[in-house]
Amino acid sequence: MISRRTTLGLIGGGVLAGAARVAFAAPETEKRLVVVILRGAMDGLSAVPATGDPDYERARNGLAQEGALPLDATFGLHPNLVGFKGLYDANELIVVHAAATPYRDRSHFDGQNLLENGSEKPYGVDTGWLNRALAAMPAGAKPLGIALNSHMPLMMRGAAEVTSWAPSALPRPDADTVQRLAMLYGETDPKLAQSFADAQDANGMAMGQGGGGGYQAFVGLMAAAAKFLSAPDGARVAMVELGGWDSHVNQAGAFSPLSKNLQTLDQGVAALKTGLGPLWKQTGVVIVSEFGRTVAMNGTMGTDHGTAGAMFVAGGAVKGGRVIADWPGLSPRALYQDRDLKPTTDFRAIATGVLRDHMGLHDAALAAVFPATTKIKPRDGLIRA
């Protein structure tokens, strides 16, 4: 699919494409969607401990959570998810537990590939589900999708034009050099030309953001996402990622990256909400990891790669304040392959529920977003009417 902007880029180079910025109307949708990937397999039972499950203490032995923030009779939140608790109490957070993609092996990289490509196989397709969802949305003048990232994640790759942005500390090159390079790319290298034009647009919008970089910058990236999503003719869908969840060792300790990461995630969502201001009411945030981890502690006070885990749907547009879980339990016979939390909720049911009721995608579009052998039934009622 060649978008109007791509055509412009090919004919006139980035100069024309840059000028197009002011000429076109805003995107048709006012809804905002943010997808956060937690790379490395978040331990769902640490983020959302099932403290009320009669088997919990025994099953988790050394990892049973103290000081969990109670949600209902069965579930609580990790103490570092203070902001999440606030959202939950304000009916702006849904916790989904025992959730998984269709992936059933335990490779991070296959698991992430499948989570991002949206098919039922790692490397099943070479585009991302979020990009296919974007292709089904009414387009504006500029890319509807932005990855807050210095490289383009698979989830966002595909036919729909998307852009990316991350903060910079270098001096801005002069406009004349920018123009000359845009023309050179326009003449010789369409792929570079497209990326270069998109970057110029993103830079125009992100003025004032700066510094940082890398995974530690998650909170800043979420604040930047709010800025992009707030621009009248800006992006409507943003993707942000936070890595470092692979807690094989000593995960419960006060120094553990897991505890720190949960805090960072909490602060990042808070920064997004603050940055969006009143637009938060129009926003849905989907937070998901490639798979969960073993229920029992491993030999090194951590957990190994597992299957089902927890995910979150947050935002002012969300009908929150509840836990969605067809809870399989933690008794030995309830576990998947005698070790993992059993998957009972399909991630795709949640994602399609949000895409349908929040972003207005119809059934045919959803089938292309998540090509499946058995039809995915979108989860009803995730979004406020």
Next chain:
Amino acid sequence: MSLEGVIAANRFGLGAKPGEVAAVTRDPHGWLLGQLAPEQELPAPLQALPSTVDDMSAFFKWLRTIADEAKANGMDPYKLKPGAPMTGMGEGGGANANGKPGFSIEREYVKTFVPRYAVAVKARYDTAVATDRPFFERLVHFWTNHFVVSGAKPGAIAMPPSFERDVIRPNVTGRFADMLLASTRHPAMLFYLDNYHSIGPDSKVGKDPSLRAPRKAQAFAVPLVAGLNENLAREVMELQTLGVRSGYTQADVTGFARVLTGWTIAAPPRVPLWKLVAQGRLNAQGLFEFDDEEHEPGPQTILGKTYAQSGVDQGEAVLHDLARHPATAHFIATKLARHFIADDPPPAVVDRLADVFLQTDGDLKAVCTALVKSPEAFDPAARKFKTPEDYVISAARALPGLPAEPGKLLRAYNSMGEQPYNPPGPNGWPDIADEWMGADAVWKRFEWANQTADSIASTTMDPLALAHDVLGPSLSEPTAQAIARAQSPAQGLTLLLASPEFQRR
């Protein structure tokens, strides 16, 4: 200057120095094949780096500092519970209970390790910029991105340079099995993928908790329970040998994890390792220890074959079989062809390399020779896009004397999305253009090109002549024109560095 000369210098090398394309053009194949020999001595910038022992001891000393600080604050570092208060510790480093200035784990970490990391990255850069064996150096980088020890894991930050020097450099043109063995025994890998304290449940230590505390807790400042950690076993199979979806099962992974119990970092009972290291009582070789008392006894079955050996022989036998497995040959062949030829490598090349790998029992010199001799290798279409690190290095090679202050270098890499030695996971950095060609990454390269050109350009410089020199016949007419029409040498140089033919290979 021939196109083959440019391809040898650019696609297989690290980008041409001035004069290099002209020199290589005489015999591009011979120039590449001549580099497939062990290096006579370690390149000078690397000789100055700390030893493996020093890297390890820096980490263990840091762990010790944390443990001591926890104790000073009335906490037992081995019994910290989830959600426990971290008064006086942690990120903020606020005042602690005694009113003295707080201790910050992160500040201490940054203070200890970031300077070491910056020096190591600069040494890797200096080596690559200066080398006359750029194909060899590319292979070093390739294998470091295959057998990954990442400093992104807290505590591992000091270790990848030692690992690269000890495991990768000596084996780049040797046998794959030797590199795999060296990797699996190296303390950096044993630490990075957690095997150093994976304990067989039925081993002597596994069955007797009283043996554990004095054994390791003091040395590693971590609590010990007895049990498997399958991280290393899984990643050896998935990422380093067979490749994912090649037929092994969870049972194979668990069986292999049992085989690898006892493969650990030396820590004699009751003596903290860091102290031994600091006193010079251990050398790098001595950092690997097979601890029979932690090894799960009994035969294990992996990929349908039963390994009845005892002790360290069992693990070595499995590794040797993994190293010569057809799936491994195919996996390595695919990765090499993808790295040098195309993101989607021609199947004929992959098959050819895999055959050579199998026939020669993993002789990497033979495999690389077959790669260079493949007709597809010199296809005129440049189908690879330089990684950020290679982009920066190739610019420095084209611009002799370009200053590179370590902090600036790190910021440049970071802004383009790649931190040498610190990939996010054990699968290493991506090796396909789509990952590196997003809008932001392309823009950041341009910003860096612009700043670099500004810092070095002078009115005596002729960017067009330089473009002809380092790009030879691959320089396109539009790029040559754009450089020729530039309003200043700095702008011309920016356009050269940002041009498609300088970024692709």
